Amino acid sequence: MPEYLKKGDTVGILATARKIDLATLEPGIKLLESWGLKVVIGKTIGKEQNQLAGADWQRATDFQEMLDNPNIKAIWAAKGGYGTVRIVDRIDFTNFKKKPKWIVGFSDVTVLHSHINNMDIGTLHAIMAISAKTATPEAVESFRKALFGEKLEYHIPAHPFNKNGKAQGELVGGNLSVLYSIQGSKSAVDMKGKILFLEDLDEYLYHIDRMMINLKRNGSLDGVKGIIIGGMTSMNDNDIPWGKDALEIIQDVVKDLKIPVAYNFPAGHIKDNRALILGKNVTFEVNDKETILKFE
The missing domain is CATH 3.40.50.10740 (Murein tetrapeptidase LD-carboxypeptidase, N-terminal domain)
Incomplete structure (x- = not known):
């Protein structure tokens, strides 16, 4: 740090x-x-x-x-x-x-x-x-x-899509579109063994599906210890609807992963954009009541 x-x-x-x-x-x-x-x-x-x-x-x-x-x-x-x-x-x-x-x-x-x-x-x-x-x-x-450098800890109300569990690891991630665009480059981050945070803005819903499917198929999600989904803001759809919103799309892609997943975390392209220290070890817990994120 x-x-x-x-x-x-x-x-x-x-x-x-x-x-x-x-x-x-x-x-x-x-x-x-x-x-x-x-x-x-x-x-x-x-x-x-x-x-x-x-x-x-x-x-x-x-x-x-x-x-x-x-x-x-x-x-x-x-x-x-x-x-x-x-x-x-x-x-x-x-x-x-x-x-x-x-x-x-x-x-x-x-x-x-x-x-x-x-x-x-x-x-x-x-x-x-x-x-x-x-x-x-x-x-x-x-x-x-x-x-x-003051204590940073979040307690966020549970979301219906959440997958319960507890994990510890290094927090990485950011904007989904940007992470997708740098796959295969020397800037691509290794997600294995990490807690992955994702957020995005102003994308077509089928683009969200395309990017998430890519992360899954290219092995980026293999070994991820937990996933935190932040704001998926101002999404667009086609004249013929995709049929799912952004959170439903992500839920469908990660549903088979046996790891904790939290949705609607207050970070990203929203006014309540809480700070996240990337590269720092965190304790991440998802239960029926809340999502807990503690920075060590």
Whole structure:
């Protein structure tokens, strides 16, 4: 795990994917400052090349500079979208491996979570800077606790689809579409023996089925100790309906796995996006009453 933050530490905010302006980030900047942290704004904020926050080399350079800056203790993604995968192979992680720092975000940032997990370094799946204004107080507080190394533990009401059981292992995962897109690359995370978290946004229902079937057929789900399903938000359907919603699709694919599975966990593209420390060992329990997730 990277070192947890303390008051007076500096957090860098940048864009690895979609463009964003500085004014939109003001609530996020004020949030960090209210916790006694200093903020450095990346050169990508305000830049644009069509959808992206500047050219690939500009976004990679901004990320590299913050990664190598010893005064910056955490890098907070401004927003997601698409584009992080275009720069990850340009990044030199040599100094980062010697002195890791927190990489924070979700959605498209899953590329970095997964890539860095293969270095045996933890990352923080949590709200992004753009989310600070709309996130629930619970999501914001969980982000603060994770960042400062305070106790992190969740008790979530049971969902009818849940499969009861208990497991311990390293937590990995993130956005399903992104994880699917990096299968077969050096950024693909090894899920064997892990607790797998999945969430997604704005996908066609048959795409959810396609991606889950792929994970099952390619062996990614073999040996997974447990599965946590977060928000499956704003899904789309065709004129001829697929016939199942996202949770029903996932339930159908994983029903034969003899492991605990929890649905509707508050993380992902939802306002109540609770922080998850990826790469950290967790105790995961699903019973008739609740889902319990404890970070060791």
